[in-house]
Amino acid sequence: MSKLPVIFLMGPTAAGKTALAIELCEHLKTEIISVDSALIYKGMDIGTAKPDAQEQQVAPHHLIDFLDPSASYSVADFRRDAIAKIDEFHRQGKVPVLVGGTMMYFKSLIDGLSPLPEADVNIRLELEQQAKQHGWPHLHKELAKVDSQAAEKISENDSQRINRALEVYRITGQSMTELQKQKQPPLPYTFHQFAIAPDDRSELHARIEQRFKIMIEQGFEKEVSTLYIRKDLHPNMPSIRCVGYRQMWDYLAGEIDHDEMVFRGIAATRQLAKRQLTWLRSWPELTWLTTDDEENLHRVVSSLS
Incomplete structure (x- = not known):
């Protein structure tokens, strides 16, 4: 078993995971591995709240922005790529910090995957x-x-x-x-698992609404328009089914008006957060963090000593 641990930083969308992960990079010898099924796609930056150039300079994120939206990427693909990155960073004497809200990705690392065949x-x-x-x-x-x-x-x-x-x-x-029912053997890592979420659900809902409206101001419609005009993309693809993108796609198709798009986008994001929290409440060996940024940083750092 590797002497260096692996940190999981989980939580619902808009909970503040990225900010804490960047702080960890500034205090520890770490590397961030994204655990997000939407951040993998190129050209999908605003709607996924992808770390910007300044954040990437301070704390580079791995397994983001590398796949065309027309391509597929399975849980097995993520598991393979994440393990390769974890091993690479351990060899460099660094602690991998896996950050995101795609719970099936996290689960695949802890529980392994069944031997399902490749797509035909x-x-x-x-x-x-x-x-x-x-x-x-x-x-x-x-x-x-x-x-x-x-x-x-x-x-x-x-x-x-x-x-x-x-x-x-x-x-x-x-x-x-x-x-x-057939699983792979467990990975030889020590996992330190943390979750971050506001205690008050209404606070999370307010954050989600605020973030979605900021995305609109930042040019989310233009971003999705670039995808919409492509002949090789359609609403049933995993990339276009991402929260926010499907609602904006429907708006561009003339199926709903702008206000309805915003309403549905916020509602879909809240539903995603609810599903993520449901996963986390039944998650074993999980340490819940508070809303105090300084205390959260201290708790994660002290867990390594």
Whole structure:
């Protein structure tokens, strides 16, 4: 087991994770690894609250801004890349600080992943053709016959998850539920796990609303317009389904007006924060931080001694 620890800094969106991580970089020999499924995309800066050039100069963030929005990036891809970065920084005598709110990414490092197969383009296209002919609810019924547990958890209109579950079955002959019971061995790291969130939910909601409106002022509409005019992007892609982007996309498509876009964008961000907090409340071995920045810094630094 590595003598150097790995710090997890988790929390809901707009909770102040990035600011604390940058402070840690100024006080410790650390490197920041982003744990965020939206920050990976190029050209998606304002809506993801990506660290700006000044913040990056003080504390470079890794695993951000490296993928075109048309590309896919799985939990397994993140796990592989994060482990490579952790090992690299440990060899340099640095403490990796993993910061973000994509809880499945964090979970993949602690619990490992089941041996699910890589995507098969031909099978996916075949399933999409069947969906066009019969509809996704029909394919959901097919899924229920081969993997009833997965079908119970997946909406009959959740095209992406139905496609993936059926794809796994057609490739392996085993259900996703069966394969997910098989896990990799634990990683040889000591994890120090922290979560940051305001005690008062209304304070978090106010922060989310304020941040979304600031994004609008910073040119979020122009940013999404650049994506909207591309022929290779559409609303069902993971990049465009990111919170805020889907709502702005609908506005640009003329489906909703500006006020409704802002309302839906803030509501979707609050729902994301709620899901993140639900994850964290059941998270084992987690230390909750306060709203006091100085105390938070002290608690994280002192945990390493």
